[in-house]
Amino acid sequence: MASLAEWYRGKKVVITGASSGIGKDLALLLGEFGADLALVARRRESMEEVRQALQGKGGEVLVLPADVSDRQAMEGVAREVLDRFGHADIVIGNAGVGGLNPAPSFDLDIHQRTYAINCLGLAYTLVPFIPSMIARRDGILVGVSSLAGFRGLPKAGSYSSSKAAQGVFLESLRVDLRPYGISVLRIHPGFVETPMTDHDEFRMPFKVPVRKSSWLIAKAIRRRKAVYLYPWPMKVLTWVNRMLPPFLYDRVVPALSGQKEEIRPRML
Numbered sequence: 630m631a632s633l634a635e636w637y638r639g640k641k642v643v644i645t646g647a648s649s650g651i652g653k654d655l656a657l658l659l660g661e662f663g664a665d666l667a668l669v670a671r672r673r674e675s676m677e678e679v680r681q682a683l684q685g686k687g688g689e690v691l692v693l694p695a696d697v698s699d700r701q702a703m704e705g706v707a708r709e710v711l712d713r714f715g716h717a718d719i720v721i722g723n724a725g726v727g728g729l730n731p732a733p734s735f736d737l738d739i740h741q742r743t744y745a746i747n748c749l750g751l752a753y754t755l756v757p758f759i760p761s762m763i764a765r766r767d768g769i770l771v772g773v774s775s776l777a778g779f780r781g782l783p784k785a786g787s788y789s790s791s792k793a794a795q796g797v798f799l800e801s802l803r804v805d806l807r808p809y810g811i812s813v814l815r816i817h818p819g820f821v822e823t824p825m826t827d828h829d830e831f832r833m834p835f836k837v838p839v840r841k842s843s844w845l846i847a848k849a850i851r852r853r854k855a856v857y858l859y860p861w862p863m864k865v866l867t868w869v870n871r872m873l874p875p876f877l878y879d880r881v882v883p884a885l886s887g888q889k890e891e892i893r894p895r896m897l
């Protein structure tokens with residue numbers, strides 16, 4: 630079997646959220662393998678850093694600043710990628726926002742913005758590539774959801790539910806697109822060291838370095854893993870958590886989360 634680097638060499642990969650954290654580091658790793666990359670996020674300078682760092686690695690790097698919650702802008706991104714690259718082999722919808730939104734002071738503006746970016750943004754990222762993938766009868770669509778999407782975590786009504794919606798959306802796409810040779814993958818990370826988790830509002834067990842996360846995602850994509858949860862200790866905790874009946878869940882999970890009482894609504 631080809632090495633991971635050989636498999637990615639020359640592949641045309643779109644990554645949203647490529648200006649920071651998981652998306653930026655994944656772009657750097659796949660770029661080192663020689664993939665052609667289209668980077669999407671709002672902060673152009675940070676994506677230019679990725680392009681600079683990848684000079685001489687063999688792949689082409691397009692920097693396409695856009696807001697994923699802007700449908701027209703994302704249709705424009707897809708047109709530009711298809712114009713410049715001819716096709717996309719892999720589209721990774723990773724851009725997202727975290728957030729805390731405790732029910733007693735629930736902020737509907739945060740809720741709306743979280744859904745616009747995490748839910749609509751994912752659809753605006755992936756859907757414009759479906760017709761060209763159907764025509765080629767090949768392609769991989771990837772969504773970066775979260776382990777937070779399996780149950781309603783405390784003080785996370787907006788984030789958890791947006792991540793659950795992403796997972797279910799991706800599952801429907803997977804079923805529908807399988808007959809066309811297109812794979813749709815759900816990636817569910819646990820805690821990863823990125824600016825999103827650079828705070829101490831709650832406990833983050835088994836947090837992994839971002840480079841480890843990039844390797845795990847890169848390997849899961851190559852294996853066309855339909856549903857991928859990592860790291861494994863958090864996968865186990867998530868499965869246990871999913872089994873808890875409500876009377877236990879409501880008491881145990883808030884107590885273990887280490888969340889501060891005075892948490893105010895905010896996006897992360």
Ligand SMILES: NC(=O)c1ccc[n+]([C@@H]2O[C@H](COP(=O)([O-])OP(=O)(O)OC[C@H]3O[C@@H](n4cnc5c(N)ncnc54)[C@H](OP(=O)(O)O)[C@@H]3O)[C@@H](O)[C@H]2O)c1
Pocket residue numbers: 645646647648649650651652669670671672673695696697698723724725726727746773774775776817818819820821822823824825826897
């Ligand atoms: N870190 C974790 O522990 C963890 C765990 C599970 C899941 N995840 C998921 O992994 C993904 C990446 O998170 P991260 O930890 O890497 O966070 P991060 O470092 O804060 O990066 C978030 C990325 O999303 C982009 N983004 C946010 N809003 C956007 C918008 N409206 N339009 C375009 N791009 C936008 C940001 O770019 P600009 O600001 O430049 O637009 C940035 O590149 C998210 O979907 C997150 O939910 C993270």
